[in-house]
Amino acid sequence: xxxxxxxxxxEMLVLLRDRAGLAVLFAMPLGLVTIMAVVQDAPxxxxxxQEIPVLFLDHDGGEVAILVRQGLKDSGVFFPxxxxxxxxxxxxxxxxSVRKGEFQLGLIIPEGTTATMQQxxxxxxxxxxxxxxxxxxxRDTTSISDTLDIVLIVDPTAKSAFRNSIRSSIAQxxxxxxxxxxxxxxSRELQQLTGVxxxxxxxxxxxxxxxxxLAAKTELAGKVAGNSVQHNVPAWTIFAMFFIVIPMATxxxxxxxxxxxxxxxxxxxxxxxxxxxKMLAYLVVCAAQMALMVLVxxxxxxxxxxxALSLGAHPLALIPAALAIAMAxxxxxxxxxxxxxxxxxxxxxxxxxxxxxxxxxxxxVPLQIMPETLQIIGGLSPLAWSFDAFNVVFLRGGGFVExxxxxxxxxxxxxxxxxxxxxxxxxxxx
Numbered sequence: 001x002x003x004x005x006x007x008x009x010x011e012m013l014v015l016l017r018d019r020a021g022l023a024v025l026f027a028m029p030l031g032l033v034t035i036m037a038v039v040q041d042a043p044x045x046x047x048x049x050q051e052i053p054v055l056f057l058d059h060d061g062g063e064v065a066i067l068v069r070q071g072l073k074d075s076g077v078f079f080p081x082x083x084x085x086x087x088x089x090x091x092x093x094x095x096x097s098v099r100k101g102e103f104q105l106g107l108i109i110p111e112g113t114t115a116t117m118q119q120x121x122x123x124x125x126x127x128x129x130x131x132x133x134x135x136x137x138x139r140d141t142t143s144i145s146d147t148l149d150i151v152l153i154v155d156p157t158a159k160s161a162f163r164n165s166i167r168s169s170i171a172q173x174x175x176x177x178x179x180x181x182x183x184x185x186x187s188r189e190l191q192q193l194t195g196v197x198x199x200x201x202x203x204x205x206x207x208x209x210x211x212x213x214l215a216a217k218t219e220l221a222g223k224v225a226g227n228s229v230q231h232n233v234p235a236w237t238i239f240a241m242f243f244i245v246i247p248m249a250t251x252x253x254x255x256x257x258x259x260x261x262x263x264x265x266x267x268x269x270x271x272x273x274x275x276x277x278k279m280l281a282y283l284v285v286c287a288a289q290m291a292l293m294v295l296v297x298x299x300x301x302x303x304x305x306x307x308a309l310s311l312g313a314h315p316l317a318l319i320p321a322a323l324a325i326a327m328a329x330x331x332x333x334x335x336x337x338x339x340x341x342x343x344x345x346x347x348x349x350x351x352x353x354x355x356x357x358x359x360x361x362x363x364x365v366p367l368q369i370m371p372e373t374l375q376i377i378g379g380l381s382p383l384a385w386s387f388d389a390f391n392v393v394f395l396r397g398g399g400f401v402e403x404x405x406x407x408x409x410x411x412x413x414x415x416x417x418x419x420x421x422x423x424x425x426x427x428x429x430x
Contacts, residue, residue, distance in 0.1 A: 007277025014251055015281060021247030025285060026292060029240030033232050033293060037301055040228040052166075055094045055106040055153075056080035062114025064177050068107070068150075071173035078169075080107070098153045105166060106153035113150065121181045125189055150174065227307040233297035234390035235363045238383055240289050241329040242357070244282055245350035248333030253343050256428075271422055279330055279418075286326035290318075313397035320400060321393055324407035324414075325386040331417035332382070338421040338428075357381045385409050 015021065054072060058065040072078040082089055084097060094106040152170060154163050297309025311318065333350070340346040358364065360374065361383030367375055378384050389406040392398040 003273045004276050007273045008280040011277050011281030024246050029236050033236040037228045037232040052078050054078045054080045055089055055103045056082050057089050057094050057108045059111040060109045060113040064114045065109040067177045068173050104155045108151040121185050125185045229297055229301050229307050229309050233293055233309050237293040238386045239358050241286050242354045244329050245333040245336050249337035249346040249350050252337030282330045283326055290322045312393045314399040317393045317399050317403050321389040324410040327414040328382050328410040331414040334421040335417040338424040357383045362387050382413050
């Protein structure tokens with residue numbers, strides 16, 4: 001026990017003297033999580049939380065244009081404008097303004113839109129009531145256009161998800177206009193059929209509505225996984241832990257090159273004390289990283305206007321999750337330090353491998369939106385297993401039992417890396 005404690009103290013002293021290594025382990029992830037959480041805040045939020053100006057050009061002047069404009073205003077999201085710097089907008093100036101990025105959206109209502117829609121609605125109603133109304137024959141609706149070409153101009157840099165959301169929202173306004181026309185036309189035709197003034201109304205809301213309910217009860221309610229803090233804090237904590245490969249490999253190679261390893265072997269002790277001391281020392285570092293990142297998520301990021309980090313329904317489950325991730329990261333660093341013979345080889349391989357494993361493991365881009373082949377490959381990344389473990393606690397509200405299947409692979413990965421490291425070091429010291 002004394003030898004193990006001495007090895008641990010030695011590793012802590014080496015770490016404290018390595019200021020560049022400490023900067024990599026603490027300053028780098030602190031900066032990354034803060035910057036990335038702020039930068040990704042808008043993409044993580046739904047577009048309906050933004051204020052989107054819309055250039056509105058009305059060639060119709062009828063009911064459709066009036067109701068669509070009013071629907072845009074009432075949404076609280078879109079703000080229609082028919083002028084640019086006090087000058088009435090034209091189709092050419094609208095397209096040019098959107099192309100330049102001055103406006104994200106432009107909407108053009110063509111001439112005759114209301115008349116065409118009313119003509120289509122009249123034909124549909126009369127065709128439906130043809131068997132009930134005397135002296136009325138069914139009308140052929142195939143000669144009337146099935147669609148109305150309302151033109152939506154979108155910023156060329158807008159992403160497909162934004163485009164789809166906008167199209168869906170505009171389509172809802174148009175469906176409401178068409179349904180209102182249908183109701184009024186049916187009321188009019190029924191009055192002619194029965195001779196009694198009757199009015200069909202669609203008031204009181206829908207009979208069946210959709211109520212969203214979360215599978216996991218957490219403090220975030222409807223915001224689960226919907227903010228950048230909840231993604232970036234665990235993601236960059238994992239990244240920081242695995243970046244421990246840099247000081248770990250550097251120190252191991254320095255000890256080997258300076259002869260320190262040989263002197264340690266002459267002294268009483270074994271490789272178990274050597275690797276055990278490193279494991280305990282770096283576990284302290286990983287625990288400090290975890291605590292720092294959690295504090296940043298809970299207290300610093302809210303000062304920047306972001307949501308506070310939620311620790312989930314079972315925050316104590318973060319302890320075994322962090323332990324498993326830390327052991328996997330430390331063992332991987334030991335493997336890099338044991339296998340390679342030069343600083344350049346170890347650093348380049350360690351850094352590149354961590355970056356690749358992070359990219360494949362969903363740290364930067366969610367694994368679910370990757371191509372199927374990359375999802376299969378990414379599922380083999382220990383960083384993906386780490387992220388799944390943290391998500392069980394942070395987002396799914398799971399406890400230790402649900403966490404167990406996710407941390408077992410990490411412990412196994414750590415044991416494999418550690419075993420290979422010991423075997424390589426034994427062979428190198430013969």
